[in-house]
Amino acid sequence: MPLSPIRPTEEAPVSPPRALRLPLDPVLTLAIIGLGICSAVTLGAATRNLVPGRPNYYVERQATYLIVGFVLMLGLSRLDYARLRSAKNAIYAALILSILAVLALGHAARGSTRAINFPFFSFQASELGKVLLIVALAAFVAERTRALRERDTTVRVMIAALIPAMFVIVQPDLGSGMVYMVVAYVLLFVAGASWRHLAGLAALVAVSVAFVLVAAPAAGVHVLKPYQTARLTAFLHPSSNPQKEGYQQQESKIAIGAGQKTGRGANSSQIPNGFVPESHTDFIFAAVGEQYGFVGAGLVLLLYGLLISRALRVLVMSKDLFGSLIAAGVAAMLMFQVFVNVGMTIGIMPITGVTLPLMSYGGSSVITTLLAVGLLQSIYVQARASAALKDRVLRY
Amino acid sequence: MSALERVRPSDPRIPVSPQLALRVAIIGGLAMVMFGVVFFRLWYLQVLSGEQYVQQANANRVRDLPIPAPRGQILDRAGQRIVASRTTNAVQVVPSALPPSGAPRAALYRRLGRLLGLSAGRIQALVIRGRSAVPYAPVTIKTDAGSGVLTVLAEQQSQFPGVVQQPVALRAYPYGDMAAQVLGYVGQVSKPELKLRAFQGVQQGTVVGQEGLEYYYDRYLRGEAGVQRVGVNAAGYPVPSKLAAKQPRAGHSLRVTLDLGLQKESEKALLEGIEHARASGKPANAGAFVALDPRNGQVLSIGSYPGFDPNKFAKPLTKAEYAKLQGSSVAGGPLTDRAVNGTYPTGSTFKPITAIGALESGVLDPNAGLGAGSCISVSTQQFCNAGHADYGAVSLVDALRVSSDTYFFEVGELANSHGDVIQSKARELGIGRKTGIDLPSEITGTVPDRKWRAKVAAAELTCERRKHVHSCGISDGRPWSVGDNMHLAVGQGDLVTSPLQMAVAYSTLANAYMNGGEGTVVTPHLGLEVDDSHGGLLQALTPPPARRVHLNPSDLSLVMAGIHDAASQPGGTSFDVWSGWDQSQHPVYGKTGTAQREPLEDQSWYMCYIGDPHRPIVIAVTVEQGGFGAETAAPVARLMASKWFGKPGKFVAGSSKTL
Secondary structure, three states: OOOOOOOOOOOOOOOOOHHHHOOOOHHHHHHHHHHHHHHHHHHHHHOOOOOOOOOOHHHHHHHHHHHHHHHHHHHHHHOOOOHHHHOHHHHHHHHHHHHHHHHHHOEEEOOEEEEEEOOOOEEEHHHHHHHHHHHHHHHHHHHOHHHOOOHHHHHHHHHHHHHHHHHHHHOOOHHHHHHHHHHHHHHHHHHOOOHHHHHHHHHHHHHHHHHHHHHHHHHOOOOOOHHHHHHHHHOOOOOOOOOOHHHHHHHHHHHHHHOOOOOOHHHOOOOOOOOOOOOOOOOHHHHHHHHHHHHHHHHHHHHHHHHHHHHHHHHHHOOOHHHHHHHHHHHHHHHHHHHHHHHHHOOOOOOOOOOOOOOOOOHHHHHHHHHHHHHHHHHHHHHHHHHHHHOOOOOO | OOHHHHHOOOOOOOOOOHHHHHHHHHHHHHHHHHHHHHHHHHHHHHHHOHHHHHHHHHHHHEEEEEEOOOOOOEEOOOOOEEEEEEEEEEEEEOHHHOOOOOHHHHHHHHHHHHHHOOOHHHHHHHHHHHHHHOOOOOEEEEEOOOHHHHHHHHHOHHHOOOEEEEEEEEEEOOOOOOOHHHHOOEEEOOHHHHOOHHHOOOOOOOEEEOOHHHHHOHHHHOOEOEEEEEEEOOOOOEEOOOOOOEOOEOOOEEEEOOOHHHHHHHHHHHHHHHHHHHHOOOOOOEEEEEEEOOOOOEEEEEEEEOOOOHHHHHOOOOHHHHHHHHOOOOOOOOOOOHHHHOOEOOHHHHHHHHHHHHHHOOOOOOOOOEOOOOEEEEOOEEEEOHHHOOOOOEOHHHHHHHOOHHHHHHHHHHHHOOOOHHHHHHHHHOOOOOOOOOOOOOOOOEOOOHHHHHHHHHHHHHHHHHHOOOOOOOOOOOOOOHHHHHHHHOOOOOOEEOHHHHHHHHHHHHHHHHOOOEEEEOOOEOEEEEEOOOOOEEEEOOOOOOEEEEOOHHHHHHHHHHHHHHHHOOOOOOOOOOOOOOOOOOOEEEEEEEEOOOOOOOEEEEEEEEOOOOOOEEEEEEEEOOOOOOOOHHHHHHHHHHHHOOOOOOOOOOOOOOO
């Protein structure tokens, strides 16, 4: 046996770490590309008649948003998200200021002031605010690692979410406001807040809802605008007022139901003929349901399942708590929006004006979702890189 | 663990704290529950209840619009077209495609109004009315718009959103006001009409007959509307779609008994008589004629003056226009069919009926000389001949020839003591009862008798008591008197009948005369047969006679001889009217009448039956305020008869000044 310390290499040379050659989570990427294609295909059929003479108006614009968002996601995935942690105060300030700017400058569109119009793009601060809030709150919670179980943390986090939430609810964008609160709650939940606090918050929400919808109107105080209350409660009695609040939901259910197993395709009538208002934005799932049936709707839901499960996977593989919390926030945002939006189109959830991530037409929503996915990618990349190079495991 | 394995972990196995694991598991579990709920709900909606939602979606997008059925034509007895449908272009508004209400819509109405010569308010009213009649269907704003208008609309379509041009079928009456009251007119079915039995199964917005034959035979003429299934979007706009349509079934044709040539000539003749009367200073404001086949009651021609043009009803009428057509409730306007609904005393044309009534009941000896002197007195009243003429004591035949009033006054006086012998015969022959003609309305008329006078006296009393007035004008309350019967005997007094009833009574006398005393009271009718759109017979319309009458042949021949002499013998009241007429070929049995209607001018009457083995005819002519019967009505009858028998027509005014 030769005594040489150098053993002859019979093995192949070590290849560079695969994590660096594969800079993206393939499943996550597949899910968003799939959803993007579903969105474009559905919009193509659903919006044929919306702009006279320009059947592809919405598809082209949505494709542009998806591509821009995808590029932004790629860019964000190359950044180390950890750098955002130090900028948390700036991010939070940007969140509040952009929402206030919309309130101050935004134009009134259909009774709501939600957007600032730029030449090519109308900017909805409340949408982008979702990502900003996730990052800011995650950084805030990560800094209080030692005081996660304290009541003070719970209260501060909830208040930090409540302030922007109130501003967007005033706009009025009830849906985004609710997303903010859900994100904050889930962040606390994942970070390890005490069960007592979490239960207390849940109880508080229940009492507030009862107060806002039942007690306050009875006492003559209208916290929500009457149409919001009507929309929120319409799903409980769909046929009582089919001409107004219940109409949209009823028509949406008819569209989805009529899709049957494999969809009506070119025979679709509900969506192309405009019986479901907002079928290209909030009610796009109705378009999916009518045109592609149970199969199409199931496929879209499976892609969302993939997306959410992957977000939870990123949550647990993150190299640090900050990353886990961001992933938790993104997962919460996606779950809430998907479930509330789809639930609204099939008549089991109230109408709240929450978009279906990536599917609904709209630049702000698409780009915000892709930025959130970009954060997930970044966490994934960083986790892979650190695990590969330093064999570091997440300490918690 | 080798270094290599540490460098390339295929899937980093991260030890996660139990706390985090639990909480992430809860989130994951929640997500699974949510997806489960959504999948279950989707399964329920799409797979279990899918069929039902497909139906709802289809109900949503489909609107059924009626396709109007082409209305059947009306043809004369020889198959010549009298009423047809004409296709024209209509400017229509599609309510759902209009710009939003408010300023943009008002501006459109103004633009359209300027183009069509209508006010914006009128257009708006039409749209609102049309929309409530048939939701979703286009509303016709104007028909027969000039080609200039249509060109402007076609070229500047963007200026007129929701305005379309559409070919529509309009009812066309090519002969204008000819037989207008009988033919009737058409219009969209009204809401109250929809509840009528006659319009069972008719859809809103359908054009149906509103008067005359168009109304009476509507169920044959209207056909069955088709259905066009139109796909619509949420705003109600039609969208292209492949949906089955139900084709409309065209209405059947109605062949009527009218003879187009005779009808045209009759109208012309009546107008000529009226002009003649006017030339001699009479108001002659209205008139009517009827020509019947006495064997079966077929109406050969019928008309009423003044007339109207039913084409006017093809387009919306204003209230003022309609009121003018309707006229006053007393005198009636152009819409009143005076041949069927005129309420007149008949003057001496009633005398043959008096005569047959008195003869049949044995009250009158036809050979006894009656009516001597120019007047007769009964109690305090004087009953005189016209112009106080004295015909001496004459027999029945001569009395009819010269139309002696004193003779018939005496007959009336005689008959009065035997009860209602004149009245019952008059009713048997068809006076004072509905004839059963196939038109929407006809008068009943009155043959006055004791019972009738008691009834009106009672009605007057009830009315006076209820309204606390001195007189309601129904009756003066006096009982029946012999004078009443004497007036009735010469077709005056309270007798109320129509030219059509008189024509039926004369037809009965005529067909009884032809058949040795066995007569039928014919049911006058206009409908001859219902044909399909290719002319094939679907149903013949032959209403049975109302009843049979038996008249003593010798009595009847005396009466007929009397009225034949009146038209053919010197001294006969219409002798000079028929001068030059071949009485051996076409014997005329004619009676003049001059009904006194204070304070109006006398009403001119002429009734005649003209014999022919193949085409006998009974003619009734009357001209309100037209003067003596021989002077105005009789020449009209001669013109009609000339046409019917193919003789050269000549207006010969008679000189007889009898009543």
